[in-house]
Amino acid sequence: MRRFGLAGWTVLGLAGLYFIVPLLMTVSFSLWQGHGNYGFDAYRSLLARPNLLPSLIVSIELGLATCAAIVLLLAPAMIFMHLYAPKLRPVFEFIAALPFVVPAIALVAGLSVLFTGPDWLIGTPFYLTIPYFFLALPYAYRAIDVGIRAIDLTTLTEAGQSLGASLGQIIRMVVLPSLRPALIGSMLLSFAVVMGEFTFANVLLFHTFAVLINEVGQNAPTEAAALSTLSFLITWGAMLGVLMVGRGNAQLGGAR
């Protein structure tokens, strides 16, 4: 093992400070009760807000719906692309990168033009699943793509076929289980994206968790800090989940 060296530690320390200082400040501000008093008042009044739970639930539901769309639509599409239409890869890459290129506000402007349709679609927050799918696409696409590249999808499929299995059996018994860590990773990332999305929900007047954070921030800054701390913990938990699953992934990847 090579020694890390003083310069290395310095850089690491500075980077660590850069991340930790704002976080500590937020936490300490969330505990501030004015006049040098510290306590959990902000958290208490936050939890007492009647719209906290509903907005959290809406966001979680949206997150789950987006995850479902990723697994049921994106994953199969990518598997078939890899197997039967590798030439379409650039098209997929392009579409997956679009949300990075087009600002969210432009997307939402376009979307509100199309904001007509049957009530069951546009009348519920689940309408947001459509734009959220595209917002999560870059992250989910990357995660699944890495997973698919880590296994030799074509060879595995052909091996399965030569053993008499149908394509459905192969996808169910071999491909999806082998991609499990990648799929879980893509779902956690998508979930985190949805939990933090503000622009769409706000412009389209849906009351999600992120909208709530913003709203609280306008009139109760310490509560907003408390909310940020909570949502950081949720996100952090999700990331920890990704890392834990990623370890399982490394084991599967070791098959190469």
Added chain:
Amino acid sequence: MATVEARGVSKSYQGRTVLASLDLDMGEAELICLLGPSGCGKTTLLRIIAGFITPDTGTVHVGGRDVTALPPAARKMGMVFQAYSLFPNMTALDNVRFGPRVAGQAKTEQVKRAGELLDLVGLAQHRDKYPHQMSGGQQQRVALARALAVRPDVLLLDEPLSALDAKVRLQLREEIRRIQRETKVTTVLVTHDQEEALSISDRVAVMNGGKLLQVATPSVIYRQPADAFVARFIGLAGILPGVAEGAAVRMSNGTILPADAAVAHQSGRSVEMFLRPEHVRLQRMNGHVPPGALAADVQEATFLGSLTRVRLRLPELPDHAGLWADMPSEHAADFAPGQRVTAHWHETSPHVIAVEAAQAS
């Protein structure tokens, strides 16, 4: 355990011919190696037999049954790939019982069959390991067991050993041969390694440029190559161009060299004479070159263990023709680099091929 007949099989991609109307006949329980340089169409032919590629023309029959239109899953063929083909989410045992499992066999049957096959490939104690916990050689053994678990009519292996290191490769190829003999499954093995092909095949099918040049036993391939490509591709040979003249070949400088095989060619015909290193005898030069022999300079002597291989330059021949000679290592001291020698051979040893054939390939 079935015959395989490929008839008039061709395939082109974007107008480029990859297989040109090719015929291959295999007997029951036969092991044939498809041998040829990279890109000559071996994999394409194997995948046509397996059903992963549809040929442009031609048919494939297995056990007399036309399977050309059948998808791979319906062909009862076991396939072993170069590497990375084990299902990463399954243990060795689950990999091997995959075929019986999708065929709807009872679980106890599946496990019993898979256990027997893991025994056969010598991995009984590794049945609960995942692919990433096994070495490359072990993974290929599992892949072989998995392919055999469906009791295939035909076993197809595409360079199954090429990703392994030399020692494991050697072991495993013997084992493939043993298992093939035990299970008596008709087998096609693709390789670009001639030693591998010669050592385990019943017959070797030498391919080049999308054509089968020769299908014959290893010893015939080695001793009587059908054309100049096969002669050059298989083993090492000194090649002396000349003109057929009765039971001899006349070199461009007028030297007449004995070669019984030349009688098969019209006198005056341009031919190439092929000499294997084991047929060339050397003597230290003692003033004159006897008739039927060639003067040569030792360029290099390579110690190969029991044998030493001597590379010779033939200064009297204008085109820098080369020749090799093998000799027991204990005699090699006489033939150090720079030594002038005479090379000769028994008149039945050389193989003679007409030059048109050489140019055609």
